[in-house]
Amino acid sequence: MASKWRTKKADLKTNLAKRRPDIAELSIPTHFRCPISLDLMKDPVTVATGITYDRQSIETWLDMENMTCPVTNQELNVEDLIPNHSIRKMIQDWCVANHSYGIERIPTPKIPVTxxxxxxxxxxxxxxxxxxxxxxxxxxxxxxxxxxxxxxxxxxxxxxxxxxxxxxxxxxxxxxxxxxxxxxxxxxxxxxxxxxxxxxxxxxxxxxxxxxxxxxxxxxxxxxxxxxxxxxxxxxxxxxxxxxxxxxxxxxxxxxxEAMVQLIKEPIFPQATKASLVATFYMVNSDERTASRFVDLGLVPVLLDILVDTEKSMCEKALAVLSGLLSCEEGREKAYEHALTMPVLVKKMFRVSDMATEFVVSALWKLCKNYKEEEEEGERRGGCLVEALQVGAFQKLLLLLQVGCGGSTKEKATDLLKLLNGYTSRAECIDTMDFRGLKRPS
Missing domain, CATH: 1.25.10.10 (Leucine-rich Repeat Variant)
Known part of the structure; x- marks a missing residue:
């Protein structure tokens, strides 16, 4: 029974396909085509020379400082564009008449503001x-x-x-x-x-x-x-x-x-979050005191949570802001305390974009370099660098230098390798790409 039904269904599709007109056989009338794009006009306008164009095509032509009619080469300006309602109505009627070919009726365009x-x-x-x-x-x-x-x-x-x-x-x-x-x-x-x-x-x-x-x-x-x-x-x-x-x-x-941080913590639209991140980037990179204020409002852990799973554009912006926050001591302290800092940064090194990789290297360099300067806390310094080794930073930095990178990033990557090299005997270098087992701080 099922076999007979499939056969009937296949025959029905075949018959419908035979009855449907071939769109390749349809020819658009020449006077319905724009002389510039050669496509069917959707908003025909007539210029002072009497030639009719599609509005978008002729406006683009004029925007490129071509102040002449493409057909007659006479002078034109934007004010010369007059809607050609007769041609537009004829095109709409033609679309309706050829609906069976899959042609959709063009909508009546709204008159632009003068x-x-x-x-x-x-x-x-x-x-x-x-x-x-x-x-x-x-x-x-x-x-x-x-x-x-x-x-x-x-x-x-x-x-x-x-x-x-x-x-x-x-x-x-x-x-x-x-x-x-x-x-x-x-x-x-x-x-x-x-x-x-x-x-x-x-x-x-x-x-x-x-x-x-x-x-x-x-x-x-x-x-x-x-x-x-x-x-x-x-x-x-x-x-x-x-x-x-x-x-x-x-x-x-x-x-x-405070209002900008709130928009990042409790996003209303992706566009608003991205705009907040861009504005924050400019502010945190202008002054360390300003960066400290963003840190005090809890932005570092929020950025790390965003980086765990987000799209390219958002990731780049979050990394840019995080790198800026790590320029101040308070920002680094918050990053050292967070379990996701090293795993997230190392994971993002090659997975997003060249720009993201540069921000990752910058962030890692600020964390590791400043740990070295805090010699009275040598054990903690070792912990930071050992963790970077454990999540595969050494291998990725080597690969980055092999494939090539910008001058500033290259210097930071080389410096990081020197710092990490002193701790390779204290940690097994593993290439971990998955940190789902890590517990996030509450």
């Missing part, structure tokens, strides 16, 4: 901010975000009209005003829109980096909604990565470091 519209909206935001009109400001900010999410072209249009400065100035204005529930809502909306307009220019950074603005961002980082907290940490990352001066300002902002 430069005049962008200027008007941003001007309205500035006016509403001066007058303290939170409802009006929120409406306009939501429009900016909606347009920016629609397309990269819309985002660039707002950027060219000074969206960063307008939004940052608006945030500063409301942050400096009376603290009310309605104000908290508009601040989160502004940050959310601002996160779409990065990077910040100098004037925008000055507004968003004012004491009042930073205090408001700390409040959002601690108690805002998920989108608000994500936007806030993205803006913080942008500030500290742009200028060393902002790192010092951020470090002095009350509650900011």
């Amino acid at each position: 430069a005049a519209q962008a200027s008007e909206i941003l001007s309205g935001i500035a006016t509403a901010s001066r007058k303290g009109e939170t409802t009006k400001c929120r409406e306009l900010v939501v429009k900016v975000k909606a347009f920016a999410k629609e397309s990269e072209r819309n985002r660039r249009c707002f950027m060219s009209k000074g969206a960063c400065r307008a939004l940052a100035a608006s945030f500063s204005a409301f942050a400096s005003g009376p603290s009310e529930n309605s104000t908290a809502g508009v601040l989160e909306d502004i940050l959310s829109a601002l996160a779409f307009m990065l990077p910040l220019d100098e004037e925008a950074a000055w507004h968003i980096g004012s004491p009042e603005s930073l205090n408001s961002m700390v409040s959002i980082l601690k108690g805002g909604d998920l989108a608000g907290r994500l936007s806030a940490v993205l803006v913080v990352k942008e500030l500290v990565s742009a200028n060393r001066e902002w790192v010092e300002v951020m470090a002095k902002t009350e509650g900011l470091i």
Whole structure:
């Protein structure tokens, strides 16, 4: 019975395949193809020369500073692009008629924002901010975000009209005003829109980096909604990565470091965790006192737990921060105490990326080198190096020098081998890749 059913099922598939039209036989009409990409146009626009292109193709062409029509070689500009509704409707009808070939109907594209519209909206935001009109400001900010999410072209249009400065100035204005529930809502909306307009220019950074603005961002980082907290940490990352001066300002902002560590300990989105790690990296590498503050908040064991099982990008960032924290004595003390430190670091040496390997070698070097300097605790020093040998550090460092690495990493790896070589008689070198049996500290 089962055999007959399988036979009938196979015959049915064969008959259906015979009845289905061959997509290879389908020919796209020439006037439906973009002259640049030669693909079916999804958003046809006609330029001043009368030639119709797909919007994405011609905008990319113009963005590359080719200010002429590809077909006629006459001068063009972005404002010359006019939606060709007739061709678009014909293409949609053709897609529907050829649905049996697997052709899907192209969606009706949304009309992009114009430069005049962008200027008007941003001007309205500035006016509403001066007058303290939170409802009006929120409406306009939501429009900016909606347009920016629609397309990269819309985002660039707002950027060219000074969206960063307008939004940052608006945030500063409301942050400096009376603290009310309605104000908290508009601040989160502004940050959310601002996160779409990065990077910040100098004037925008000055507004968003004012004491009042930073205090408001700390409040959002601690108690805002998920989108608000994500936007806030993205803006913080942008500030500290742009200028060393902002790192010092951020470090002095009350509650900011605590809020960033909390985002790493209790992640809300991978993007927010990564942004927090990047911002933390810049801060811990700027000053040992700042690094010590992150250590005191328990970041070292959190990073080691993250490294046990995480994807490449997160792993690289966690290793970068950990290496920075090990530059201070407090960070090394916490690492020495943690059972996973050596096994995790050695395991990650070749398993992630070249960048991760460099951070691993840097972290191991800081741990082992500084142990050597603490001669009054010789027994503990031996324990650190012996543990590194036991989890296979010696073999991996030798392999790293054989396959090649950067100058600074090569020097550290060579130095580590010299340190470890003195303890090879006290430990059996094993190549352990699995440390699931180790007990994590409670």
